[in-house]
Amino acid sequence: MTSHAYETEALIAEDIDAYLERHQHKTMLRFITCGSVDDGKSTLIGRLLYDSKMIFEDQLAALESDSKRVGTQGGEIDFALLVDGLAAEREQGITIDVAYRFFATEKRKFIVADCPGHEQYTRNMVTGASTADLAVILIDARKGVLVQTRRHSFLCHQLGIRNIVLAVNKMDLVEYDRATFDAIVADYAAFAESIGIEGFVALPISGFKGDNITASSPHTPWYDGPSLIEHLESVEVRASVDGEKPFRMPVQWVNRPNLDFRGFSGLIATGSVRPGDAVRVLPSGKTSTVKSIASFDGDMAEAQAGQSVTICLEDEVDCSRGNVLAAADDPPEVADQFEATIVWLDDEALLPGRGYWLKLATQTVSASIAEPKYEINVNTMEHLAAKTLELNAIGVAEVTTDRPLVFESYADNRALGGFILIDKVTNRTVGAGMLHFSLRRAQNVHWQATSVTxxxxxxxxxxxxxxxxxxxxxxxxxxxxxxxxxxxxxxxxxxxxxxxxxxxxxxxxxxxxxxxxxxxxxxxxxxxxxxxxxxxxxxxxxxxxxxxxxxxxxxxxxxxxxxxxxxxxxxxxxxxxxxxxxxxxxxxxxxxxxxxxxxxxxxxxxxxxxxxxxxxxxxxxxxxxxxxxxxxxxx
CATH class of the missing domain: 3.40.50.300 (P-loop containing nucleotide triphosphate hydrolases)
Known part of the structure; x- marks a missing residue:
């Protein structure tokens, strides 16, 4: 059944308002597919779109035509063509850019990012992973755990993704052999433990044949776990966790349409806020009380993590873009020196001491990176001595900014702990980083005012x-x-x-x-x-x-x-x-x-x-x- 037919029948069968109400309040799960080259990531997503009936008739006709023309699947539908939209991707049979796709089931809505497997496109993978709640790490059952499997797993863990699905793909090409599956899972489990991944869900699948994607496969009677879509429908999403944390909202702009209204607009990163709550403006530390919370639909009695709102305060405090509104009794830290994990994404190596633009939430400052403390070998997790970081290298270094940043550790708050580095001359994004903590000396060293100017x-x-x-x-x-x-x-x-x-x-x-x-x-x-x-x-x-x-x-x-x-x-x-x-x-x-x-x-x-x-x-x-x-x- 096509998506169009599915939606039409649903609307006929029930009241339109009730139908929309039911689908409006579904939770949203953002996830990525990643792993090594040709592990079947695009094919898996294409299969999910197809099985969830999110393909229209004209798309299906074009897919069938393209599959016959390309001829890579012996005349059968090549699901990867649904996702690999660039001409270069279709010509080479690889994923280059991050492809985002939307689909939904009766229980949940999904946004999936198909991330490239080639090492040279690691920066694209980091982009997709930075907003994901879950990662599906694919492994070709014929090849086992590869370097990119380890690299992407380590990056996902560093980027705060705690829900990991190990999808051992192409099981049809190894005759659905349980021993092969068990050996791969054991190999990956040893590596996962070494980098701090506390747990993962392993599934034997075939994206091409559809085994264990939306329902249990008769070809794997030895597997009694959930199908991929069943697991995706039931896993906890990050939004619910963020809602339990203290209130944080980076200010994007000051909303001043007239002399009678002044509010501070932004996306609430964590926590919730209500009129009457005491808030603190950082980095200045000034406090005030929430007067009202405005939104497109009118004033709100409460706003939560993930909502974009405009907050009006009782007092005329100094607040502008780059400031952070936070719970008055539990504010984030402010510092100008940090330890951070850095993923280098540029062909030109990191130059320690050079000034780069650092963007964190709505804050933009000038920053310099010290010579790395060490580089991480993603195969062995060994800490290697390093003078700099080359393309796709991952290392730990100290970061110094020209003025204080409002921040939290990335492990606690992605919005206030994750940053990008931009070359000041070319405006290229050259690195991405995760803050660990402020350096003690940043709290103890202060500028001493002098009388003679x-x-x-x-x-x-x-x-x-x-x-x-x-x-x-x-x-x-x-x-x-x-x-x-x-x-x-x-x-x-x-x-x-x-x-x-x-x-x-x-x-x-x-x-x-x-x-x-x-x-x-x-x-x-x-x-x-x-x-x-x-x-x-x-x-x-x-x-x-x-x-x-x-x-x-x-x-x-x-x-x-x-x-x-x-x-x-x-x-x-x-x-x-x-x-x-x-x-x-x-x-x-x-x-x-x-x-x-x-x-x-x-x-x-x-x-x-x-x-x-x-x-x-x-x-x-x-x-x-x-x-x-x-x-x-x-x-």
């Missing part, structure tokens, strides 16, 4: 603080020009200090090498020193290659607006190499000097520098005069 320091020197950041290739003339500029500023009775790359590496940064990660840390330290000197009222000149745009932007973000002047010493590589005063280019060309900028390490030229000087057309003295004239009104 940075404005006082500058006034004593009769100048405005400024950081002149010279960037360019080695041999471009940065240090020479910076020195000429400092001489010119001295003649103008300006108080200055010149930080030179080579000089700094003799002391403050003598422990750093020239890898990308070390270059990032080199510039981070220089930025902090330059900021302190600017706070003292000085005009600071820095002459560093500083090859990466992200780190130059990081230093700019450390300072007040307009206080950093990026000066691009624009010298072509062949000209800089031709000078080669220190013989560094020669060594780099001979392979004796690794990670040399311009040869085997990249230089990212500024896209919008404040000042550009060309040392081919200008002498150092002319370039210095040009720079001093350009900044004349600012000092």
């Amino acid at each position: 940075r404005e006082d320091h500058a006034a004593l020197k009769n100048q405005k603080p400024l950081v002149l950041w010279f960037t360019g290739l080695s041999g471009s003339g940065k240090s020479t020009i910076a020195n000429e500029v400092e001489i010119g500023l001295k003649r103008m009775n300006r108080h200055t200090f010149l930080l030179d790359g080579d000089n700094i590496r003799h002391g403050l940064n003598k422990d750093l090498g020239f890898t990308d990660a070390d270059r990032v840390e080199n510039i981070r330290r220089i930025g902090e020193v330059a900021k302190l000197m600017a706070d003292a009222g000085l005009i600071v000149l820095t002459a560093f290659i500083s090859p990466f745009r992200a780190e130059r932007q990081m230093v700019r973000d450390m300072l007040p607006d307009g206080e950093l002047v990026e000066i691009f010493v624009d010298t072509p590589l062949e000209v800089a190499e031709g000078r080669d005063v220190k013989g560094l280019y020669k060594k780099a060309r001979e392979g004796k000097l690794k990670n040399f900028t311009g040869i085997d390490s990249p230089y990212e030229a500024p896209e919008r520098p404040d000042i550009v000087v060309n040392t081919v057309a200008m002498t150092p003295a002319e370039a210095a005069d040009y720079i001093i004239k350009a900044i004349g009104q600012r000092i």
Whole structure:
């Protein structure tokens, strides 16, 4: 029977209002299918859609036609084609993107995410798992437990999925052999215990033949457990658990349609709230009382986890996007340093110390990741030493943010414990993470207020603080020009200090090498020193290659607006190499000097520098005069 016919008969057989009322209050289960490549995930979902009569007549006709054209199932229906919608997926017979599908039974509604099995698409799998209540981990009965089985199981556990179904698929291809099934379950059970999975439900199935999908199969008389759909209909969903936790609502926006109404809109992450409840606004800690709860359908007497509402408070407290409304007597933590598990999702490796955007709920802050404490081997669960994290690597590291975050551990609250990392230059999502806890030092270290301000320091020197950041290739003339500029500023009775790359590496940064990660840390330290000197009222000149745009932007973000002047010493590589005063280019060309900028390490030229000087057309003295004239009104 088609979906259309099924729905029509139901509407004829009973009162429409009663029918809609009954289906409106069904619970919703979100689950994913995951595992290794070609374990039958898409076929299983296609079978669920087909057996639950969620396929319309035109879809069924197209499916039958496509199945004959593709010919992968010997003329029978290829259920995977219902889910694999991309042309590349059908051509290769694999899943690439996460495919979300909806279906329903008489007892429950479902949203299922078909996650790709290829290692290179792990980031897509993490996306699907982040909102799931349950994971169906498929294993090809012919192949057993594979690397991706372990990887996806570990990620599901780390992402807080506690309902695990081990679906040993393609049992028809091993003659429904019980010994094969038992051996796979035993192998998986040993691995699951090692990563902290406390329990799982194992089913012998065939997505293609339909065994144990919606009903018990006569081919497995030795199995007396539930069918897959029976288990999915009865398992507890996360929404009911979240509803028992303390009230938390990240504020998405301030609803201010007129002068008489001011409310704070958002999705309630956990708990419930009623008018009259005492709430706390974080991170400020201000308290108030709920005046009313508005929704699309009118004011509410109570709102619960999973509902989007607008909360009006009795008092005019300062609250905006990124703040969190919480139960006044049981608020979440606020901190700026954490330990976290990080899944790296980008082709370019993590650069410890580099600034990334961190998004957690409605909060967006700048964050840096320390060198990982360790990387996790998903096969053995061994903790491996690591300097960075490569694509699909999973590790534990410390995270530092530029301002306090309202958070809870991911184990307690997904909404306030899960985050993503975004590259500041490319806007690519490069990582996902789960917060464990705040670091003790984050609670004990506070900024000490001083009576003499940075404005006082500058006034004593009769100048405005400024950081002149010279960037360019080695041999471009940065240090020479910076020195000429400092001489010119001295003649103008300006108080200055010149930080030179080579000089700094003799002391403050003598422990750093020239890898990308070390270059990032080199510039981070220089930025902090330059900021302190600017706070003292000085005009600071820095002459560093500083090859990466992200780190130059990081230093700019450390300072007040307009206080950093990026000066691009624009010298072509062949000209800089031709000078080669220190013989560094020669060594780099001979392979004796690794990670040399311009040869085997990249230089990212500024896209919008404040000042550009060309040392081919200008002498150092002319370039210095040009720079001093350009900044004349600012000092």
